[in-house]
Amino acid sequence: MSDFFCPSRAAGSSQSTRQTVLTIYMITARHIAEIRSFTRHAHLKQENVGLVPTMGALHEGHIRLIRLMRQHADQVVVSIFVNPTQFGPGEDFEAYPRQLQEDLDKCREAGADAVFCPKREAVYAGTHFIRLHLETLGNRLCGARRPGHFDGVIQVVNKLFNMVQPDTAIFGQKDIQQYRILEQMVFEFNHDVSLVMAPTVRAADGLALSSRNAYLTPEERALAPALYGSLRKLEHELRTRLLSKEADAQAAINGLLEQAGAELDDSGFRTDYIELVDYERLQPVTTALEPGRRYVLAGAAYLGKARLIDNILMEAE
Numbered sequence: 497m498s499d500f501f502c503p504s505r506a507a508g509s510s511q512s513t514r515q516t517v518l519t520i521y522m523i524t525a526r527h528i529a530e531i532r533s534f535t536r537h538a539h540l541k542q543e544n545v546g547l548v549p550t551m552g553a554l555h556e557g558h559i560r561l562i563r564l565m566r567q568h569a570d571q572v573v574v575s576i577f578v579n580p581t582q583f584g585p586g587e588d589f590e591a592y593p594r595q596l597q598e599d600l601d602k603c604r605e606a607g608a609d610a611v612f613c614p615k616r617e618a619v620y621a622g623t624h625f626i627r628l629h630l631e632t633l634g635n636r637l638c639g640a641r642r643p644g645h646f647d648g649v650i651q652v653v654n655k656l657f658n659m660v661q662p663d664t665a666i667f668g669q670k671d672i673q674q675y676r677i678l679e680q681m682v683f684e685f686n687h688d689v690s691l692v693m694a695p696t697v698r699a700a701d702g703l704a705l706s707s708r709n710a711y712l713t714p715e716e717r718a719l720a721p722a723l724y725g726s727l728r729k730l731e732h733e734l735r736t737r738l739l740s741k742e743a744d745a746q747a748a749i750n751g752l753l754e755q756a757g758a759e760l761d762d763s764g765f766r767t768d769y770i771e772l773v774d775y776e777r778l779q780p781v782t783t784a785l786e787p788g789r790r791y792v793l794a795g796a797a798y799l800g801k802a803r804l805i806d807n808i809l810m811e812a813e
């Protein structure tokens with residue numbers, strides 16, 4: 497295990513001084529013992545630790561998560577690990593962009609205190625006799641289309657929480673089903689970790705930033721913002737037409753969702769799903785929208801090789 501200097505937060509230091517300190521002392525931890533030691537040092541100093549789990553190929557969305565975590569934690573740890581167990585057969589595990597050196601530079605620039613980038617053998621050492629399996633929250637949206645995906649997500653995030661032992665962890669709203677599932681995992685497994693949901697970071701034209709956008713051709717990239725455009729139009733229609741009064745709400749909602757999917761297909765997408773679910777259970781809405789409840793309007797669609805996802809979290813008025 498390599499030795500390291502644990503940076504302390506210089507009280508009253510200017511942002512630029514702090515940046516300088518961080519630039520010098522960002523830790524790169526390859527081993528579990530190293531990152532545990534980092535957290536232990538922080539806790540000994542009464543500092544809390546925030547974790548930003550990622551699969552690397554960092555973009556501005558990840559950077560915002562790192563910066564936002566700064567507001568919640570004294571020490572910010574970014575994990576970079578392309579988790580094999582959340583990729584299904586035929587998915588893009590092998591092709592997933594990997595650029596560790598560039599990512600480390602970005603983390604340093606964003607002000608991370610440590611990066612945990614374990615090898616696959618460190619995370620999945622030995623034989624695995626235990627599998628976690630998700631029930632209700634995983635049977636709609638991406639969970640229905642990517643069997644086993646969220647089982648792999650809860651497996652690796654459980655592991656990351658035990659390896660890093662953070663006080664706080666941040667995840668993006670872009671993957672809202674993942675967030676809801678992890679929220680439930682924290683509750684059911686009694687993890688002592690508070691979660692923060694970060695707003696989706698978008699390009700100027702509305703496309704949600706994603707490492708997988710790298711798969712888009714220039715023509716596909718030009719078309720890609722239409723997925724979010726379609727969700728926004730749907731939200732407007734749901735709000736104007738389907739307030740809590742509409743008698744046959746489910747039929748009306750289904751009609752709108754189908755129409756949105758068909759329009760996306762006509763414009764060149766291959767729609768995977770467009771769904772409206774309640775936030776708590778992630779199940780389709782079968783009654784009129786209830787004021788004060790939260791709903792998720794979510795979509796996934798293929799453009800060439802890329803599978804884009806997006807969502808809007810709505811509260812009915």
Ligand code: AMP
Pocket residue numbers: 549550551552557558561666667668669670671694695696697698704705706707
């Ligand atoms: P990934 O590397 O794709 O696994 O993403 C790591 C974290 O970044 C997850 O919590 C994602 O939800 C979050 N994330 C990815 N893209 C965005 C984005 N455009 N806006 C906000 N968060 C994002």
